Amino acid sequence: MATHLITGAGSGIGAAVARRLHDRGDDLILLARDAGRARELAGLHPGARTLVADLADPDRISWAFSHQELPDRLDSLLHIAGIVDLGPIGELRPKTWHQQLNTNLIAPAELTRLLLPSLRAAQGHVVFVNSGAGLNARAEWGAYAASKHALKALADSLRAEEHPQGVRVTSVYPGRTASPMQAKVHSQEGRAYDPSRWIDPESVATAIVTAIDLPRDAEIEDLTVRPGR
Structure with missing residues (x-):
């Protein structure tokens, strides 16, 4: 039985992946920002374990994990x-940059560092759910796109470093996906949100599960998922 640690399991793509893996009997470890959120996630996925650490404060993840098993x-x-906050470069303050870089880039790097021994022991798989913005940056997406372009670099470097250890690394680049994050993006863009126009989170979950289930003789390095409508 496989063991998976998932961030973002409370909604959208993360919730879809957690349901898929839980339903087939795999062991889940769900990362939560605080104890209250951990209880909520455990209620959604009975039998799942939880770990508590705030991705918005990556400097404290190591301390948080030192008090947990x-x-x-893995x-x-x-x-x-992940988080997103749009705005023109000329108006973005350092706080906006720090928030997105911390959650979207530095926290994944730190989590990976802390969990690499467990991943190496199992010859496991690291999946970074990136974004179409990690491949192409557009007006008012500068801070978010920068965090996601950097996440691609993190994944590519990690893959090269950990290949001898048998650890596989995949980046997934979903286009616009029907989720609370997408609703926020539409609000910031001043547009009406119609989730039926965008990718169902279950479709992205299928892509992610396909990558981790791929036989050991192959590795999906980069996977782009675009809206089919």
């Missing part, structure tokens, strides 16, 4: 959590 072996680490 980490798995000895078959996959699924980085799905």
Whole structure:
């Protein structure tokens, strides 16, 4: 039975992946920002374990984990959590940059560092759920796109470093997906939000599960998922 640690399991793509893996009987470890959120996630996925650490404060993740039990072996680490805040470069303050870089880039790097021994022990898989913005940056997406372009670099470097250890690394680049994050984006863009126009989170979950289930003789390095409508 495989063990997966998932960030962002409370909604959208992360919730869809957690349901999929839970329903087939895999062991889940769900990362929560605080104890209250941990109880909520445990209620959604009975039998799942939780870890508490705030991705918005990556400097304290190591301290938080020092007070909790980490798995000895980990078959996959699924980085799905993320935040977005749009705005023109000329108006973005350092706080906006720090928030997105901390949650979207530095926290995944720190989580990966802390869990690499467990991933190496299982010859596991690290999946970074990136974004179409990690490949192309547009007006008013500068801070978010910068965090996601950097996340691609993190994934590519990690893959090269950990290949000898048998650890696989995949970046997934979803287009616009029907989720609370997408509703926020539409609000910031001043547009009406119609979730039926965008990718169902279950479709992205299928792509992620396909990547981690791929036989060991192959590796999906980069996977782009675009709206089909």
